[in-house]
Amino acid sequence: MYSTAFLDLPPLRQASGSVQLPGSKSISNRVLLLAALSEGTTEVHDLLASDDTRVMLDALRALGCGVHEAGGGVACITGLGGRRPASPAKLFLGNAGTAMRPLTAALALLGGEYELSGIPRMHERPIGDLVDALRQLGCRIDCLGSEGYxxxxxxxxxxxxxxxxxxxxxxxxDVSSQFLTALLLALPLVAQEQDVVIEVVGALISRPYIHITLELLARFGIAVRHDDWQRFVIPAGSQYRSPGQIHVEADASSASYFIAAGAMAAGLDGQKPLKILGVGLDSIQGDIRFVEAAQAMGARVAGGPGWLEVGRGAWPLKAIDLDCNHIPDAAMTLAVMALYADGVTTLRNIASWRVKETDRIAAMACELRKLGATVEEGPDWLSVAPLPRAADWRAASIHTYDDHRVAMCFSLAAFNPAGLPVRIEDPRCVGKTFPDYFEALFAVAQTPPERIPVICIDGPTASGKGTVAAQVAQQLGYHFLDSGAMYRTAALAAMRAGIAIEAQHEPRLAELARHLPVRFEGGRIWLAGDDITDAIRTEEAGMNASRVSALPAVRQALVALQLGFRRLPGLVADGRDMGTVIFPAAPLKVFLTASAAVRAERRHKQLISKGISATISDLRADLEARDARDASRSASPLKAAEDALLLDNSLLTIDEAVAQVVAWWQARQPF
Ligand SMILES: Nc1ncnc2c1ncn2[C@@H]1O[C@H](COP(=O)(O)OP(=O)(O)O)[C@@H](O)[C@H]1O
Ligand SMILES: Nc1ccn([C@H]2C[C@H](O)[C@@H](COP(=O)(O)OP(=O)(O)O)O2)c(=O)n1
Incomplete structure (x- = not known):
């Protein structure tokens, strides 16, 4: 998951390969609650790991249910099975409507003393209709802030x-179907002596979510009858029975972003369509009908149980005018697809958008306009006109309103024909339903390498390149290439293979470097099966690296490995020749220096902190010798690129140096 302040998506061109979707949030939290109310233990597979399921699991624990997270998406829930939950209890439910509503109903019917709260936005999301229904029954519930919230x-x-x-x-x-879901999930608790009947007042919105609720209740032994979705009967003698094991389907709403990406950018130039795994045409989720909307816009879709394949059909996409009551969440994706259509797209019957994580109609209208679109909105509709020409697109920084779906659907704007990047603010908000959304997108999206930004930080030893580059990469959510580590690894491999680092062995050393079995994983470096992270950090390893790096054939052998680091969404590369040789067209090059005295002191501190003894004067002599060799060699010598910005950080703290590089970078962005 990206926890950066913002994430810049480079312009994307195509989508291919396959993506495995995470479990559905709606199904996950319903299953957790049903398991918690059942007798016995339920093994829940493919459970979504997200903010909303986290608060539910924590709440169930606090209420005295057995919760064992076995890893790999498996949680074992031992239910209350008729026991009273722990009371009193205070439950914090974040911004999870799928936890707040059903827990309110269940706890109100179980007796005890509870306080349920969430983040400020949760306290603005209405719950009055549910509270009223429970009060009608005789439950005592108080709203501690505003009435109805x-x-x-x-x-x-x-x-x-x-x-x-x-x-x-x-x-x-007619406000949220979650109130009815909450009652349906909880009322079997009291449907003992007699049938319990629920009557819906006003038209029922989001009926597909009620369908999910009924399907899952049936899996837990509760057979609810209904007359045309207006009157529901929970039969007397209802008892929650754990199915033992249950698998959570992948989230059909999450599929919508990849269905859209497929419709816009997959199956081009003879490539295969985009494969989506975890949810298929047999899904019990209403949002699977997004497929029909995408097809109406021109997508080619094939599918079966648990899978879909999507490719581009019509292009531009075809504008649609659609009642979206049946796909309220996924329909947001259509609003962004509309930018690529041949006319005005209108989405109707979406009043529920106004009371979701944010006022989604207002949010979508505002952010679409930033991209250059003409948008109109009404109380329960939105219409979006496509951008007539590529030149009309604008690079935009998309505000995401702590709303996962705003963040995910606007990522699709990165497929714009103008080749503009898109900035997604607070990308962490996708954690609500799809923590690894951007990683999944980057795994299937393609763009020419020259469109993937690279920041080069070159300079002499101990100037702080590695430290600064790693932090800049972290702040921007970019990959990090420590090219020095490759030379250090090549030198170590040579030593281990018994090859002296001398010019006469250049061909053998180059051959070794070309097939270096090196892996960079989670901050560790592996040579074949060996963790060499620490072994390559000694001063001797640095000196050997400097010697091996002077051999042109070795340098050439390591080029492909270094270029391979240029992956979405971007790269920060540190070394000696990043800006001069490896990425000569990089949009930002920094030459980082510090005085020899300062660098010797820094290296000294660094070594002492690792328990390695050294004297400052020796270190200074060594680093000056290394600089001299690195700068005087014929192949890719250490020097600043002509277009590099010089940063002498002798008097700067690490944070100041990082801030300067990020500020230079920001100044070059179009947002
Ligand atoms: N601006 C700075 N101020 C103080 N110490 C720094 C600064 N930049 C880096 N350092 C420290 O100097 C040491 C060497 O930095 P490092 O990133 O390993 O340099 P390089 O990659 O250029 O060899 C590290 O211990 C680091 O924490
Ligand atoms: N892009 C690069 C990176 C490193 N090298 C060589 C030159 C350096 O002395 C060694 C070790 O580099 P490294 O960046 O790890 O060294 P320091 O941490 O700066 O001491 O590798 C290079 O020639 N080209």
């Missing part, structure tokens, strides 16, 4: 009051 207090300390179950429970269905 969390935080809530459930107060049945003196025992559950008698519930009025003989009359139908009436709940509004």
């Amino acid at each position: 969390p935080p809530l207090r459930i107060d049945h300390e003196g025992g559950l009051p008698p519930l009025r179950l003989d009359a139908p429970i009436r709940v509004r269905g």
Whole structure:
């Protein structure tokens, strides 16, 4: 997951390969609650690991359920099975509507004393209709802030009051279907002596989510009948029965971004369509019908149980005018696809967007306009006109409103024909449903290498290149290439193979370097099966690296390995010739220096902190010798590129040096 302040997506051109989607949030949290109410233990497979499931798991733990996270997407939940939950308890539910609503209903029916709260946005999301329905029944619930909104207090300390179950429970269905879902999940708790009837007041929106609820209730032994989605009957004698094991389907709404990417950019030039795994045409989720909307816009889609394949059909896409009540979440993706259509696209019946993670109609309109689109909005509709010419697109910094879906659907703007990058602010917000969304996108998206930005930081030894480059990479969410480590590894491999580092062995040394079995993984460096991270950091290894790096054939042998680091979304490369030889067209080159005295002192501190003894004067002599060799060799000598910016950081702290490089970078961005 990217936890950077922003993530810049380079312009993307194509999509290919396959993507495995994470489990559905809606299914994950419903299954967790049902498992928590059942007797016995339920092994939940493919559970989504996200912010919203995290708060649910924590809440279930606090309520006294057995929660064992076995790793690999498996959680074992031992349910209450008729026991009363731990009380009193305070539950923090973040911004997870799928936890707040059903837990409110379940706890109100179980008795006890509870406080349920969330982040500030959660306290702006209405829950009054559910609270009213539960109060009708006789439950005591107080809104601790504004009436009709969390935080809530459930107060049945003196025992559950008698519930009025003989009359139908009436709940509004036109604000959020989650209220009805909450009641359906919880009322089997009290459907013992008699049937419990729920009547929906007003039209039921987001019916597909109720379908998911009913399917999952059935898996847990509760057979709910309904008359045309307006009247639901939970039969007397209902009892939650754990199915033992249950698999969570992948999220059909998450599939929408890849279906869109496929429709826009896959299957071109004879390539295969984009394969999407984890959800297929047999899905129980309503958002799978996004496939039909994408097809109406021109996508070519094939699919089966648990998989889809999508490629571009019509291009430009075809504009549509669609009632989106059946796909409220996935429909946001259509709003961005509309930028690539042949006319105005109108999305209707989307009033529920206004009470989601943010006011999504307003948010989408505002951010689409930043890209240059003409957008109109109404209380429950949005219309988007495509950009007439590539030159009309603008590079935009997309505000994401702590809304995962805004972040994910705007990533599709990176396929723009103008070749402009797109900045996604606060990319971490995708953690709500798809923590590794951007990693998944980068794994299937392609763009010519020259469009992937590279920041080069070259300079003499101990100037702080590695430290500064790694931190800049971290701040921008870019990959990091420590090219010196490659020369150090090549030298170590030569020593281990018994090849002296001398010019006469140049061909053998180059052959060794060309097939170096080196892996860079999670900050560690491996040579074949050996962790050599520390072994290559000695002063001797540095001197050997300097010697091996003077051999032109060795340098040539390591070029492909270095170029391979230029991957989405970008790269920060540190070394001696990053800007002069390896990435000569890099958009930012920095030549980082510090005085020899300062560098010797820094290296001294660095070695002492690792328990290696050295004297400053020896170190200074060594580093001056190394600089002299690196700068005087004929092949790619250490020198500043002509277009490099010089940064002498003798008097700067690490943070100041990093801030300067990031500031130079920002100044070159179009946002
Ligand atoms: N601006 C700075 N101020 C103080 N110490 C620094 C600064 N930059 C780097 N250092 C320290 O100097 C040492 C050498 O830095 P390093 O990144 O290994 O240099 P290089 O990669 O250029 O050889 C490290 O211990 C690092 O923490
Ligand atoms: N791009 C590069 C990187 C390193 N080298 C050579 C020259 C250096 O003395 C050695 C070791 O580089 P490294 O960056 O790890 O060394 P320092 O950490 O700066 O001491 O490799 C190079 O020739 N070209």
